[in-house]
Amino acid sequence: MAGTSSGIVAGLTAVAVGTVGFLAYRAQATVPAGLGGRPTASASPSATPTKAPRDRLHPTALPGSSGTGERVVYSVDDNRVWLVDERNRVQRTFRVNPGSVDPPVGQYWVSSRSNAVTGTDGLPIEHVVRFTSVDGVVIGFSAAVGGGDAQTVADPNVKTGGIRESRVDGEAMWKFATIGVRVVVIR
Structure with missing residues (x-):
C-alpha cells in the first residue's frame, strides 16, 4: 500500500x-508592457523611425536606422526579416507571410520558443520564436510543418500573430533567435 x-x-x-x-x-x-523585466517596445518614436530608409538599388539590403548589434529585424511593410550578427552583418534575409495582427514598431526580445505546436490557424507549426503579444494575441515567427506559409484561418474572427517563414528560414531563425535576442520591428 x-x-x-x-x-x-x-x-x-x-x-x-x-x-x-x-x-x-x-x-x-x-504581461503588460514595462512589467516583464525588459522593455517590450521603444518608449521613444525617434529610437525606431516610422519608416526606415531603404536602399532603392538593393531592396533586400538591411534598412538604415534598424539598430546595431545582434538582432532580428522585421519589416511589417516589406514582409521581410534580416538576421543580423553582433558585427552588424546580415547573416540571412527572407520574406515572410504575416498573420492578421502586426506587432507595433519598436524593440522586443525573444521571450519564449517552442519546437513544435499547433498554430492558432490549426496547422502544425515548428521552430516557434515568440517576442510579444497584442491584445492577447501572441506574436512570433514560425514555419508550417507541411511546408506551407499561408495563414489558413477558416474563421475570419480568429486573430493570428504567427509570422510564417519557410521551413528552411524557420530553422535559421530557430538557431539564431534564442531567448533574449533582440527583435526590432520597423515599418
Missing part, C-alpha cells in the same frame, strides 16, 4: 508542476 501512496503523490506532484509551468507561460505571454 505504501508503494501505491507514493505513486499517487508522485503523480499529483507531476500534475501540479506541469500546471504551474503552463500558468507561468500563459501569464508571461500577457
